[in-house]
Amino acid sequence: MGDTISPLSASVLRNLADKLYEKRKIAALEVEGVVKSYTVAQDHEKISSLISFLIDDFAMSPQANHRKGGLLALAAATVGLASEASPHLEKIVPPVLNSFTDQDSRVRYFACEALYNIAKVTRGDLIVFFNEIFDALCKLSADSDPSVQNAAHLMDRLVKDIVTECDQFSIEEFIPLLRERMNVLNPFVRQFLVGWITVLDSVPEIDMLGFLPDFLDGLFNMLSDSSHEIRQQADTALAEFLQEIKNAPSVDYGRMVEILVQRAASADEFTRLTSITWVNEFVKLGGEHLVPYYGDILGAILPAISDKEEKIRVVARETSEELRAVKIELSEGFDMGSVLMTAKRGLGSEWEETRLEALRWISVLLERHRTEVLSFLDDIFPALLQSLSDPSDEVVMLVLEVQACIAQDPQHFHRLMVFLVHRFNSEHSLLEKRGPLALRWLCTLLDSERVCRELAAILEGEADLEFATIMVQALNLILLTASELADLRALLKQSLTNPAGRDLFVALYSSWCHSPMATVSLCLLAQAYQHASSVIQSLGELDINVNLLVQVDKLVRLLETPIFAYLRLQLLEPGRYPTLLKTLYGLLMLLPQQSSAFKILQTRLKTVPSYTFMHVQPPSSTEFPGLSAIRRTASSGGYGQILSHIPVIPAGLSTSSEDGDKITDTSGGASGINFAAQLKQFEHMQYQHHLHRTAQRNLPRKLPSTSLQLHILDLSPFKHLSHMIYWLAIRMDTGMKMKVTQDRESDKPQIHHHHHICSLQNQHGMARFLPSNFNFFPFLMTLVNSHTWYINHLRFFLYNRFCMVFSVFWNHGYPEVVKFSSNVPLYLVVIK
Numbered sequence: 001m002g003d004t005i006s007p008l009s010a011s012v013l014r015n016l017a018d019k020l021y022e023k024r025k026i027a028a029l030e031v032e033g034v035v036k037s038y039t040v041a042q043d044h045e046k047i048s049s050l051i052s053f054l055i056d057d058f059a060m061s062p063q064a065n066h067r068k069g070g071l072l073a074l075a076a077a078t079v080g081l082a083s084e085a086s087p088h089l090e091k092i093v094p095p096v097l098n099s100f101t102d103q104d105s106r107v108r109y110f111a112c113e114a115l116y117n118i119a120k121v122t123r124g125d126l127i128v129f130f131n132e133i134f135d136a137l138c139k140l141s142a143d144s145d146p147s148v149q150n151a152a153h154l155m156d157r158l159v160k161d162i163v164t165e166c167d168q169f170s171i172e173e174f175i176p177l178l179r180e181r182m183n184v185l186n187p188f189v190r191q192f193l194v195g196w197i198t199v200l201d202s203v204p205e206i207d208m209l210g211f212l213p214d215f216l217d218g219l220f221n222m223l224s225d226s227s228h229e230i231r232q233q234a235d236t237a238l239a240e241f242l243q244e245i246k247n248a249p250s251v252d253y254g255r256m257v258e259i260l261v262q263r264a265a266s267a268d269e270f271t272r273l274t275s276i277t278w279v280n281e282f283v284k285l286g287g288e289h290l291v292p293y294y295g296d297i298l299g300a301i302l303p304a305i306s307d308k309e310e311k312i313r314v315v316a317r318e319t320s321e322e323l324r325a326v327k328i329e330l331s332e333g334f335d336m337g338s339v340l341m342t343a344k345r346g347l348g349s350e351w352e353e354t355r356l357e358a359l360r361w362i363s364v365l366l367e368r369h370r371t372e373v374l375s376f377l378d379d380i381f382p383a384l385l386q387s388l389s390d391p392s393d394e395v396v397m398l399v400l401e402v403q404a405c406i407a408q409d410p411q412h413f414h415r416l417m418v419f420l421v422h423r424f425n426s427e428h429s430l431l432e433k434r435g436p437l438a439l440r441w442l443c444t445l446l447d448s449e450r451v452c453r454e455l456a457a458i459l460e461g462e463a464d465l466e467f468a469t470i471m472v473q474a475l476n477l478i479l480l481t482a483s484e485l486a487d488l489r490a491l492l493k494q495s496l497t498n499p500a501g502r503d504l505f506v507a508l509y510s511s512w513c514h515s516p517m518a519t520v521s522l523c524l525l526a527q528a529y530q531h532a533s534s535v536i537q538s539l540g541e542l543d544i545n546v547n548l549l550v551q552v553d554k555l556v557r558l559l560e561t562p563i564f565a566y567l568r569l570q571l572l573e574p575g576r577y578p579t580l581l582k583t584l585y586g587l588l589m590l591l592p593q594q595s596s597a598f599k600i601l602q603t604r605l606k607t608v609p610s611y612t613f614m615h616v617q618p619p620s621s622t623e624f625p626g627l628s629a630i631r632r633t634a635s636s637g638g639y640g641q642i643l644s645h646i647p648v649i650p651a652g653l654s655t656s657s658e659d660g661d662k663i664t665d666t667s668g669g670a671s672g673i674n675f676a677a678q679l680k681q682f683e684h685m686q687y688q689h690h691l692h693r694t695a696q697r698n699l700p701r702k703l704p705s706t707s708l709q710l711h712i713l714d715l716s717p718f719k720h721l722s723h724m725i726y727w728l729a730i731r732m733d734t735g736m737k738m739k740v741t742q743d744r745e746s747d748k749p750q751i752h753h754h755h756h757i758c759s760l761q762n763q764h765g766m767a768r769f770l771p772s773n774f775n776f777f778p779f780l781m782t783l784v785n786s787h788t789w790y791i792n793h794l795r796f797f798l799y800n801r802f803c804m805v806f807s808v809f810w811n812h813g814y815p816e817v818v819k820f821s822s823n824v825p826l827y828l829v830v831i832k
Helices: 010-016 021-040 044-059 064-084 086-101 105-140 146-165 171-181 187-202 209-222 228-247 253-263 269-305 310-325 336-347 352-368 370-374 377-389 393-406 410-426 428-445 448-460 465-481 483-492 499-512 516-525 529-541 546-558 562-570 578-590 596-606 611-615 627-633 638-644 675-697 716-720 776-786
Strands: 710-714 737-742 790-799 802-811 826-831
Touching: 010 021, 010 064, 021 044, 021 064, 044 064, 044 086, 064 086, 064 105, 086 105, 105 146, 105 171, 105 187, 146 187, 171 187, 171 209, 187 209, 187 228, 209 228, 209 253, 209 269, 228 269, 253 269, 269 310, 269 336, 269 352, 310 352, 336 352, 336 370, 336 377, 352 370, 352 377, 352 393, 377 393, 377 410, 377 428, 393 410, 393 428, 410 428, 410 448, 410 465, 428 448, 428 465, 428 483, 448 465, 448 483, 448 499, 465 483, 465 499, 465 516, 465 546, 465 675, 483 499, 483 516, 499 516, 499 675, 516 529, 516 546, 516 578, 516 675, 529 578, 529 675, 546 578, 546 596, 578 596
Parallel strands: none
Antiparallel strands: 710 826, 737 826, 790 802
């Protein structure tokens, strides 16, 4: 073996490889003595040769007993070197660390023992190997052999002591290793890691707080560990760090906020509570520094507000209030889009409290940064409209408050009303369930007259006549019964004497014509009784259907409410209000005699006193204007008896009536309302409804897809129907192919090549709502005369040469197949 091993006798070499620990220990002591002698002689060359020999022939030997003896000998050599061991540690420590992963648990145990003895001798000189030692101990802390674990714990305590007293420890080099190990799930390793974090944080010279974002997520992850001890240790460590944050002059909130937001959504209740508590403290400590992260923080708060745990809900609500209280300047990096999108997602939450809090945030942002919020209106407005369907009244009212705040600008006000009508049209149940609440609350938040006028203008040109009728009936009921519209009712009562009331009456009348009884009730409210009577009489020319009778029934019952108390009191003076009686009797004649509404109204009319006429002078030669007509149309019974008591007004007396200071039924006169024109407008609207109902009854039934049938309709009358085309809407359908063509030579239609029509989408964003004064027919004529169009979907139904339904969707870029001309016949060929 040469000169290198001459100091070691054969017995020492034999004992180092012996299976008995005591013999190996005796041999190790011999090695220690030899190294000491070399150290005294400062013969470092022989020391180095001896160490190399021990490593190669023993520590790295394939024989387990040789490896055990080699580890003891290396530790003994280090002890023999004492203060001179530092230059040789680079050779001694690596083979010891390698033995930590040995397959033999006893070798791993002796490796811990050897490193422990080496560390006792070298202390701070061993710090250069700290990361390697830490990594080895981390693995040994989860060793399957209890004796190895115990040895690793002893070694761990010694290394911690060394680190706390050493000023050469590099936290920057250690943090990446710690961050890598923080996601380990083994409970023993977790305890090991938390212990090291706590120790290092206790060293004043080590700034663990500055590196907290690197291992914060791992600590939060330990809060959900199945071991109570680990959860407690992690919570204690987090509490200490939070206290340090409170006392620190500056903290990197950004990276930690991202971690807290993620952990706030944890399935573990304790983790959620701790993370929300941290967020709460962050907001209190540095709210202005968190401005760039408001969107992320709000994303954590909103779900927590509806958490099943009361403690979490309380902290989340407090945090949200604290965050809203911070005065934000957009120049500080505030991301308006992120916050609004987070609030928008909150509107879709299944929890009511979350939806309410999201709306509060949108409301606050609108109040403080209106212009910036409105720039994102297209993104949030659909969600706000969707929230009108919310089952919670509180949510709906808050949504309406936000929408009313948006609608302060005229252009946004119109948009809100249009979208609101569209929303009610697309979801009729929403109109039934939320319509009254929504409209009443909007009238409270906004000017009620402005709301009613805008809705009336939209409904006047509404294409869906059935929906328009339902909507008008709903608006009419609100107008008659809502306490929020009391001022509006008072103004309408002055329609015949006050210009403001007259303008409002005229503005509402056009759309109220969709519903006969709404029109009648509007006239009763405005005390335009003569016109109300004319409207009722005009109904005799149309179909009296069940829906109309239901509306009459409702109106009769409304007449018994306090809203119409003034009207009932006017019945005390039938001589002054003869057309009021005629109106009420007209309603009575519309009702079936066996209905409860008939009996209610009949009972009311029977109470009209006749003695009031006894004090009126006998007539000379002048009657009330219109009284003769009443007498002619009066039927037998109570109505005829009452009319028999109505005297003729003597000549020279004033001819005042219920329709104003002077009777002006046809010309408008002092009231300024042209009731004759109003009546024509009503009759025209009802005729359109009549045509629509007829069209619905006459809709052709779909044929099997295998059949082919041609329907040829003469469209030539269109050149005279500019005022007849009342419905132009964008609609989609499937399975129908249509073309319009003209024949200049004969009366036979020409069938061109046709395309199969599948379900299409409106790619051009055609508005569903057109201005109420839009003249459809000139628009259509200009459209088809100046361009080439392919009509994908077109339906016409003709009734007495009038257009009843017109629905069209068009696209560019197809062969020339459609051109209108007033000189030749025009046909519609429907191919099924």
